Amino acid sequence: MSPAAAAVAGHALTAHTVGTHTLTTHAASSNGSHGFLSPTGVEITFLLVGLVTLGAALVTVTTRQLVHAALWLVVALGGLAVEYLLLTAEFIAWVQVLIYVGSVVVLLLFGLMLTRAPIGRSPDADSGNRWAALAVAAVAAVTLVWVVVDAFRTTWIDLDGPAAGSTQATGESLFQNWVLPFEGLSVLLLAALVGAIVLSRKAKAEPGSPSVNSRAATGSSPSVPDSRNHPIGRNEASGGTKPERPEGTEPGTPEGTKPGTPEGTEPGASEGTTPAEQEGAR
């Protein structure tokens, strides 16, 4: 048990260190289902934090306020970091706090703001197939819980001794045995960041011409007829629309930027730069 995990577990540590071995032998001697009824302190702490985590995750997927979903996701991910600490995986826990709570949720909040998510309750947050989704999730949960509990009924994690996931152990295994995947992963991360920047900067390919997002920013056009201007969409099938566009879509630009459109370009340009800067800052 690591010191950080002991700090989280608090007073449950003494009960845990005393009780694990007797509980292990008890479970080995009798049938293991009795082990659920005599939990140790770490197990009780794990259960309580797990309930908080699961409740936060449920609120995340069911709330109708979009920003609140991102904020409840912070609670769920932080609870998972505490669970990692209870499992003596310190380094993973701090990486979880840094990466998920620190950057991924901030990215999600930026995404919600940039896509003009409605503040307050949005009644169409769930689609029409939510009952089918609920049925699928419930069947999957029942099946997987049954399989997992039946498979690992008599299996116990020994949390004594040195921490299995201390920074030293993780670093030694990572840089002795996993160096080549680590380097490959850094190349993948670089490629992903460059790809995100390229995807975000595509509206700024021609700085003088306003892009299609100026038309999207008016908000008057719904999405499905809007897609007909798109060159990927079937604008050639409806041939009668040709004379209404004097310049036509330029074939070189993949987003169909129209140079003659007189609307302002300010919201599109600001949306184009912000994810790139955000990616670069991350």
Add this chain to the structure above:
Amino acid sequence: MHLAYPAVLSVLLFCTGLYGVLARRNAILVLMSVELMLNAVNLNLVAFDVWLSRAAEDTLHSGQALTLFTITIAAAEIGIGLAIVLAVHRNRGTSDIDRLRDTAEGHDPDHDSPAAGQAEKAEATA
């Protein structure tokens, strides 16, 4: 600690994320649910690595190394995913995945109201 505690918590978190992926309409909420599913897998990996590092001979700490890789790939995935969602929102004016049905079968948006589409186009180009 009994191994069933982290395994069952991981299963429940995964199914919560599965419900969110299937039931949500906003693309960013779908990405949040994907993050929940990835975190459930991470909890499973950490729990089994801690169990096997005592039970087995030499496991190379593969579970925790794979957890770090998964966290990194999830960060890359959320960056790319948000860039795609923002690009779709720029082009279509929405991030509602129920409306992005251009490649759906049995739902032909070209034949329902071509006059309305031309009116939209005239309004857009004017």
